[in-house]
Every structure is written in C-alpha cells, then in structure tokens.
Amino acid sequence: MKYLTYALAKGRLTDKALNLFARIGLVSEETRADILGESRKLIYTDEEKKSRFFLAKASDVPTYVEYGAADIGVAGADTLLEEKRDLYQTVDLNFGRCRIVVAGPPEMESKYIKCGALRVATKYPAIAADYFYQTSKRAVEIIKLNGSVELGPMVGLSDVIVDIVETGSTLKENGLVILDEICVVSARLAVNRVSMKMEYKRVADVIQALKTET
Numbered sequence: 001m002k003y004l005t006y007a008l009a010k011g012r013l014t015d016k017a018l019n020l021f022a023r024i025g026l027v028s029e030e031t032r033a034d035i036l037g038e039s040r041k042l043i044y045t046d047e048e049k050k051s052r053f054f055l056a057k058a059s060d061v062p063t064y065v066e067y068g069a070a071d072i073g074v075a076g077a078d079t080l081l082e083e084k085r086d087l088y089q090t091v092d093l094n095f096g097r098c099r100i101v102v103a104g105p106p107e108m109e110s111k112y113i114k115c116g117a118l119r120v121a122t123k124y125p126a127i128a129a130d131y132f133y134q135t136s137k138r139a140v141e142i143i144k145l146n147g148s149v150e151l152g153p154m155v156g157l158s159d160v161i162v163d164i165v166e167t168g169s170t171l172k173e174n175g176l177v178i179l180d181e182i183c184v185v186s187a188r189l190a191v192n193r194v195s196m197k198m199e200y201k202r203v204a205d206v207i208q209a210l211k212t213e214t
C-alpha cells in the first residue's frame with residue numbers, strides 16, 4: 001500500500017492538527033509524540049498507519065500539496081487564500097480560528113480610507129491588495145514582511161498592517177487597533193487533485209472521519 005503523505009503547517013496549528021488526527025486514528029500516539037518532540041528529523045513515517053508526516057512553513061504547505069509532494073495538507077485558510085494554489089480545499093477543521101484585519105495606530109481610524117499614499121505592511125500581499133482594490137478601488141503600496149508585522153507602523157515602515165488576529169493581545173500590547181475586518185479564517189484540509197482521484201477511498205475516509213469529528 002502506498003504511504004499517504006501529510007504536510008502540516010508548523011506553528012500554532014501543529015499540535016491541534018496532530019491531536020485531531022490522533023483522535024480519529026490517522027496518526028499513532030507514538031508518531032504524534034515523536035513529531036511534537038525535540039527531534040530535528042524532517043519526515044516521520046507511521047508504519048502502522050501507512051502514512052508519512054512532515055512539518056513545513058505554513059506558506060509552503062499549499063506548494064507541497066499542489067505538486068503532489070504531499071497528498072494532504074493542513075494550513076490556515078489565510079495561507080490558502082494568499083497562495084492561490086491549485087488544490088482541493090475540503091474540510092473546515094474548526095480550529096485555529098482567527099480574523100484577517102487591517103490594523104494600525106488609533107489615529108489612522110478616520111484617515112486610512114482616504115489617506116492618499118497608503119503603505120501597508122503584511123505577510124499577505126495578495127489578500128491586502130485584493131482588499132484595498134475592492135474596498136476603495138485603489139492601489140496601495142504593499143510591503144511584504146515575514147513576521148512581527150505589527151512593527152510596521154511602530155517603526156515608521158508603514159501606515160497600517162494587514163495581519164491575522166487571534167486573541168488580540170499582540171495588537172493591544174503594541175498600541176494598535178483594528179480598523180477593519182477582512183474575513184474570518186480557520187484551519188483547512190487541502191488535498192492534491194491527483195491524490196483525490198488515485199487514492200479516492202483513503203482520502204474520502206479521512207475527509208469523512210474529520211467531518212464527523214469536527
């Protein structure tokens with residue numbers, strides 16, 4: 001039997017995804033503990049379940065799935081929206097819920113809609129560009145950052161940010177406020193298009209088990 005390969009987003013979604021997979025018997029307890037441990041190993045093979053797992057940077061998960069390097073991936077809907085890869089988005093896993101927002105210093109509240117040359121720092125340049133085009137039919141200057149996006153307005157790099165907010169504490173601790181909400185996102189299961197056909201029974205069973213559990 002072929003091994004099914006899973007790519008899991010590294011970070012805030014990892015342990016929730018693995019706990020869910022363990023609950024429905026997709027990963028053995030031993031492999032789950034192994035992946036969450038300290039090892040620097042990149043790929044974990046679960047012989048019992050005939051599955052392989054690897055952790056990847058969240059924004060790379062859709063790439064692995066589109067190219068078939070992973071049959072199945074778990075990543076946030078924010079990442080899937082941003083990357084626009086050709087894959088099946090199947091189950092809403094109902095965890096990792098957060099919002100994609102425009103945020104900035106309180107004084108931007110009345111200004112950012114009209115502000116002529118708006119600079120936007122973000123990890124999500126495509127989502128930010130779509131949002132500003134749709135809401136105000138204008139191009140803004142998007143500055144791509146790879147993390148700690150809240151720094152943008154604080155150090156004078158940008159006027160506002162487009163970023164995800166979960167608890168809101170990062171914004172609060174840094175004196176920033178939400179200016180607008182773009183959408184709500186959560187973790188999704190993504191499936192490679194060929195795997196969906198070639199491994200239909202196994203993939204369908206996974207999807208069904210996840211739908212029942214979530």
Ligand code: PRP
Pocket residue numbers: 011012146147148149150163164165166167168169170171
């Ligand atoms: C995300 C996001 C915010 C923060 C929001 O960053 O970009 O910075 O979490 O979470 P909160 O509303 O619960 O405070 P992440 O922790 O993924 O790290 P990064 O900034 O390095 O991308």
